[in-house]
Amino acid sequence: MSDLRFALLSGSTRTGSQSGKVTRFAAARLTARHADALVDVVDLATTPIESWHEGLWNGQPTSPVWQATSATLAAADALVVVAPEWNGMAPPALMNIFLMASKGELAHKPALLVAVSAAVGGAYVIAELRVFGAKNTQIVYIPEHVVIRDVKNVLNGPEPASDADERVRARLDYGLGLLGAYAVALRGVRGSGLLDRKTFPNGM
Numbered sequence: 001m002s003d004l005r006f007a008l009l010s011g012s013t014r015t016g017s018q019s020g021k022v023t024r025f026a027a028a029r030l031t032a033r034h035a036d037a038l039v040d041v042v043d044l045a046t047t048p049i050e051s052w053h054e055g056l057w058n059g060q061p062t063s064p065v066w067q068a069t070s071a072t073l074a075a076a077d078a079l080v081v082v083a084p085e086w087n088g089m090a091p092p093a094l095m096n097i098f099l100m101a102s103k104g105e106l107a108h109k110p111a112l113l114v115a116v117s118a119a120v121g122g123a124y125v126i127a128e129l130r131v132f133g134a135k136n137t138q139i140v141y142i143p144e145h146v147v148i149r150d151v152k153n154v155l156n157g158p159e160p161a162s163d164a165d166e167r168v169r170a171r172l173d174y175g176l177g178l179l180g181a182y183a184v185a186l187r188g189v190r191g192s193g194l195l196d197r198k199t200f201p202n203g204m
Ligand SMILES: Cc1cc2nc3c(=O)[nH]c(=O)nc-3n(C[C@H](O)[C@H](O)[C@H](O)COP(=O)(O)O)c2cc1C
Pocket: 012, 013, 014, 016, 017, 018, 019, 020, 084, 085, 086, 087, 088, 089, 116, 117, 118, 119, 120, 121, 122, 151
């Protein structure tokens, strides 16, 4: 489908992060797959979003940076959440997004989780994000996810540098392909007339 819109979130606040590299690689693969789709990248290393803002509850204006990010997320049909594993968990700035996105920006939208590890980690951050952060945002993580291990040695150029690089590229393409199908399918859910965020803004 040509009019899809994707937003990719790079969850590392480190300058020159590997998560940023992975995010840009995934964005390019989405653009190659969906020639007419809009593909937005939000890199938390270059997007200084405030840590929670009381204005989300009392109506005071949030920062222009958050307002722009909120609009990007709200416009998306589907998301890619690229999460580095830091001490076996997601970075605080990434979890902060799930506090800030309290206006339905992510609600009932499919998301592909991509974990990033310089070593052989990544499983913990996938588990954390699948369990925590979706209750009130109502983001819908698709069953397929990607764990990118030994990240410094993969996804560095147009051609795979090793068998492992080739395997991870295939896995990422598979996840991104499925994400596009979920994007189309969940548009139907959001347009069904069944959602009632006024009565039920938060999950149980
Ligand atoms: C504070 C911190 C904690 C980390 N803890 C882990 C970890 O628990 N497991 C792991 O596989 N890698 C860990 N790493 C290394 C990351 O896998 C590595 O930095 C990788 O490049 C992803 O992070 P980046 O996107 O910020 O570059 C940690 C890195 C930082 C900065």
